[in-house]
Amino acid sequence: MWLSLKAAHQRLVDLTHHTTVPAYLDHVNRYTFAAASHVLIGDTAVRGYKHRQQWRFLDREIQEAATRFAGLGIDPGDLIDAGLHTGRSRTWRSRVWQWISQGTYESELPQAQYPSDLPVGFSGQQLPEAFTRRTIASTRPLALMTWSGEVWLIPRAYAAVLDRAAEVEAGLAEQDKVCSGCGALAGREQWRSSSTAGFVTLCPSCAAQASRPYTGHMRGRKYTKTLAKRSPAEVFLCRMCPQPRRAMYWDHCHSHGLLRGPLCVKCNNSEGAPGFLDHPGAVEHLLQCTGCRAERTLPLHHRSDVVRRLAVFEPHAACTHELSWRYFCVEADGSVVARFQCYQHHPDLAWSVTVPSDEVTLLVRRFIHEASDSGAAWATTA
Numbered sequence: 001m002w003l004s005l006k007a008a009h010q011r012l013v014d015l016t017h018h019t020t021v022p023a024y025l026d027h028v029n030r031y032t033f034a035a036a037s038h039v040l041i042g043d044t045a046v047r048g049y050k051h052r053q054q055w056r057f058l059d060r061e062i063q064e065a066a067t068r069f070a071g072l073g074i075d076p077g078d079l080i081d082a083g084l085h086t087g088r089s090r091t092w093r094s095r096v097w098q099w100i101s102q103g104t105y106e107s108e109l110p111q112a113q114y115p116s117d118l119p120v121g122f123s124g125q126q127l128p129e130a131f132t133r134r135t136i137a138s139t140r141p142l143a144l145m146t147w148s149g150e151v152w153l154i155p156r157a158y159a160a161v162l163d164r165a166a167e168v169e170a171g172l173a174e175q176d177k178v179c180s181g182c183g184a185l186a187g188r189e190q191w192r193s194s195s196t197a198g199f200v201t202l203c204p205s206c207a208a209q210a211s212r213p214y215t216g217h218m219r220g221r222k223y224t225k226t227l228a229k230r231s232p233a234e235v236f237l238c239r240m241c242p243q244p245r246r247a248m249y250w251d252h253c254h255s256h257g258l259l260r261g262p263l264c265v266k267c268n269n270s271e272g273a274p275g276f277l278d279h280p281g282a283v284e285h286l287l288q289c290t291g292c293r294a295e296r297t298l299p300l301h302h303r304s305d306v307v308r309r310l311a312v313f314e315p316h317a318a319c320t321h322e323l324s325w326r327y328f329c330v331e332a333d334g335s336v337v338a339r340f341q342c343y344q345h346h347p348d349l350a351w352s353v354t355v356p357s358d359e360v361t362l363l364v365r366r367f368i369h370e371a372s373d374s375g376a377a378w379a380t381t382a
């Protein structure tokens with residue numbers, strides 16, 4: 001049986017709330033899985049599965065992890081020095097220490113600015129809720145910690161669980177850097193990419209084997225959800241990435257409703273944001289829309305990039321220096337408002353210039369022409 005993230009949290013709470021160390025999954029959301037394919041419940045890794053754009057867990061796997069964790073029988077009275085000052089950063093100890101310091105400072109405890117001001121026997125549970133709710137390995141460490149007057153105490157068996165959890169997590173992070181096709185190790189490049197089945201790590205050569213280059217055979221077709229389902233974009237490589245990378249979406253022109261081609265998540269996102277036209281191959285990609293190509297135009301939201309790149313603006317009269325700030329905004333009628341500011345005057349100078357729509361249209365034509373001159377014959381053929 002599948003459990004939604006919320007249901008999985010409830011299941012885990014039900015199975016562990018009677019134990020010394022209850023476990024929670026309320027910190028898990030889809031962003032959790034952008035970084036890793038698993039979450040840790042104690043020292044057990046539990047996989048998240050993606051289905052129809054939603055993440056979920058297998059009930060059986062949640063139950064196994066919860067049963068194992070509850071069965072550890074952590075003795076709350078067997079306390080040891082948590083060793084929070086061992087100096088290494090990015091460990092559970094350094095994170096807990098940071099929470100305690102910040103929590104003490106932000107709490108309304110009289111005269112307690114620093115953890116060393118706290119009374120003997122002070123429990124981490126008394127810190128503000130924003131801190132006590134924080135989790136490591138799906139458990140809330142502060143609730144289990146006590147200030148001895150000199151060091152922070154933690155149940156011995158619980159500290160051991162957190163140490164093992166850190167090892168398991170480090171091992172999984174290594175796995176995520178390994179190509180699932182050939183076992184090659186990713187260096188600095190990102191091989192992890194999104195797919196409908198979750199995230200996959202594929203090196204360029206395995207990606208090239210798993211998906212094929214898009215040949216443009218869908219050019220001119222209307223984008224529909226049925227089409228995207230019948231011919232998943234994942235079958236193809238991203239048509240913009242210089243290195244082979246599996247595509248995720250059928251990118252399409254929203255003005256004409258026509259397909260432009262398969263793109264990976266990263267390239268698809270960048271198409272929606274200012275600055276897209278600075279990417280190599282951007283114009284060529286946008287003109288995969290046969291509507292845009294025939295009219296020698298680009299979708300409205302790219303007009304700000306064109307004006308930024310091609311229009312020449314006079315500085316204001318008092319100015320002999322570079323403008324400190326400029327911002328371009330496309331209006332609904334296709335005109336572009338350029339806003340300027342100059343901080344080097346008193347008071348600050350701010351003004352704007354509107355480039356009318358028909359002028360922007362000419363700039364767009366020029367931009368397309370110049371891009372095709374520097375590129376290949378793609379703009380005139382096909």
Ligand SMILES: [Zn+2]
Nearest residue numbers: 179182203206
């Ligand atoms: Zn590979």
Ligand SMILES: [Zn+2]
Nearest residue numbers: 238241264267
């Ligand atoms: Zn891409």
Ligand SMILES: [Zn+2]
Nearest residue numbers: 251252253254
């Ligand atoms: Zn789109």
Ligand SMILES: [Zn+2]
Nearest residue numbers: 253256289292
């Ligand atoms: Zn178009």
Ligand SMILES: [Zn+2]
Nearest residue numbers: 318319342344
């Ligand atoms: Zn100025």
